[in-house]
Amino acid sequence: MATKVKKVYLASPRGFCAGVERAIKMVNLVLKKHKTPIYVRHQIVHNRHIISDFEKKGVIFVEDVNDIPDGSVAVFSAHGSPPNIHDQAKKKKLKIYDAVCPLVTKVHMEAKRYVKEGYYIFYIGHKNHAEAVGVMGEVPSKSIVLIDSIQTAEKIKPPQTDKLIILNQTTLSLDDVKEIVNHLKKRFPKLILPPSSDICFSTQNRQNAVKELAKKSKTILIIGSKTSSNSNRLKEVAKKYGAKSYLIDDKLEIKNSWFKKVQSVGITAGASAPDYLINDLVDFFKKKGAIIKELTIIKEHIHFPLPNNL
Numbered sequence: 001m002a003t004k005v006k007k008v009y010l011a012s013p014r015g016f017c018a019g020v021e022r023a024i025k026m027v028n029l030v031l032k033k034h035k036t037p038i039y040v041r042h043q044i045v046h047n048r049h050i051i052s053d054f055e056k057k058g059v060i061f062v063e064d065v066n067d068i069p070d071g072s073v074a075v076f077s078a079h080g081s082p083p084n085i086h087d088q089a090k091k092k093k094l095k096i097y098d099a100v101c102p103l104v105t106k107v108h109m110e111a112k113r114y115v116k117e118g119y120y121i122f123y124i125g126h127k128n129h130a131e132a133v134g135v136m137g138e139v140p141s142k143s144i145v146l147i148d149s150i151q152t153a154e155k156i157k158p159p160q161t162d163k164l165i166i167l168n169q170t171t172l173s174l175d176d177v178k179e180i181v182n183h184l185k186k187r188f189p190k191l192i193l194p195p196s197s198d199i200c201f202s203t204q205n206r207q208n209a210v211k212e213l214a215k216k217s218k219t220i221l222i223i224g225s226k227t228s229s230n231s232n233r234l235k236e237v238a239k240k241y242g243a244k245s246y247l248i249d250d251k252l253e254i255k256n257s258w259f260k261k262v263q264s265v266g267i268t269a270g271a272s273a274p275d276y277l278i279n280d281l282v283d284f285f286k287k288k289g290a291i292i293k294e295l296t297i298i299k300e301h302i303h304f305p306l307p308n309n310l
């Protein structure tokens with residue numbers, strides 16, 4: 001494939017976040033500690049390559065805990081699981097390792113705490129996304145409602161308007177959430193937010209890095225799977241900031257036609273995309289003679305500790 005691309009801007013931070021890094025480390029350690037097969041409930045992280053690499057090592061991915069044989073070893077995904085799933089696992093005597101990201105756990109705790117204090121929760125998130133299901137499952141359904149758009153925010157009729165709080169999925173677009181929050185605040189002046197944002201630092205950093213990329217290049221390649229919420233948000237942010245972007249699983253998906261008149265390309269990756277896929281893509285442009293320039297907006301030094309049982 002011939003390209004005229006002379007410069008590649010590489011966003012930093014990009015790719016793996018602390019929660020994904022921890023979840024993947026956990027599955028590898030569980031594989032070392034126990035005989036295969038081991039089971040993982042839901043995709044451990046939303047990335048096609050990671051899933052198929054683990055399948056080759058003897059991991060079986062299931063959506064329903066009932067598909068796991070009693071007494072087996074199982075890992076729960078980074079997106080978090082509702083309490084009824086933990087109860088089911090207990091009944092089936094599964095040996096569970098929970099790879100839920102600590103920042104998702106924070107939202108689970110907030111949901112429980114605020115409902116106990118009498119609040120009604122507006123949960124901004126994507127319907128049926130594993131993280132949303134996990135958080136919403138923590139509290140009675142009469143005390144929480146899912147808001148997935150401005151349109152829903154316009155129609156929402158809470159049972160009371162004195163004690164309302166907004167929680168949200170960790171991987172949403174900061175700008176979209178702000179818009180929905182502002183809208184809801186106009187309708188419900190007593191509405192409060194938790195003390196610190198639920199949108200996690202890695203999501204914020206990767207979105208801010210894409211905004212910088214969009215200033216440098218109007219074509220942006222995002223490594224990430226279509227099922228990855230935070231990768232899809234990067235695509236939306238790129239669009240909002242005037243760049244055409246392509247969400248690809250790996251370099252094999254790029255097309256000649258994208259680069260016909262393009263001299264510079266921005267590259268980033270969702271929080272569940274492994275480094276080797278990003279490096280492959282960068283190498284592709286390097287081999288064609290492009291200069292690679294890293295655009296660093298912030299350095300991330302956060303690593304989450306592993307659970308005690310590993």
Ligand code: SF4
Pocket residue numbers: 017018019020078101102103104170171200201202203230271
């Ligand atoms: S994107 Fe954020 S919340 Fe999700 S796993 Fe990564 S660090 Fe945790």
